[in-house]
Amino acid sequence: MVGLGLVATLLILVLNETRPELAFQGAIAAGILLILLVISYLAEVVQTVTEVALEAGLNIVYLQTLLRIIAIAYLAEFGSQVCRDAGQGSIASKIELAAKVIILVMAVPIILEVMQTILSLIPAN
């Protein structure tokens, strides 16, 4: 993986002199290849966590929400860094903002659940 990164950097440096737009696309391709290389290990981790959660009798909906939030965070990080590479810092920060909003929306049911639990703990007078 380090080798892939170094080779990609060298190739992009060569391209950067004459074809900056192709160099940028090469940078995106290198980033995606690196992520695809490590994503299989991530799949194993997710599998293990799911099995442990099932064994512990956890509600699968919460775990699914958690995994979705993690996936959204990863994707948003990737997208915003690509945008920042292209010199579009404002679009990058908007992507991050959008990701935060979506994560907040997905977390609302869990927050509601917590609120209801707290309310049920408080004795009604």
Place this chain on the structure above:
Amino acid sequence: MEGIDIDLLFKIAGIGIFISVLNIVLKQAEKEEQAQMLTLVGVVIVLLMVLQLINELFESIRTIFNLF
């Protein structure tokens, strides 16, 4: 998962160098518009390759994290 092709990077770099050389030749022959077109075609070809890669990334993330 070693099946991911690193060749794609070399392909993109090769297309870039190739188009640079052709561009220089066309500029020397005073065919500026065709040089411009060639640049555009190269960008589109590489963009198609990168798009396939992005699609692959999204699909794998979707399957791993059970999205949708």
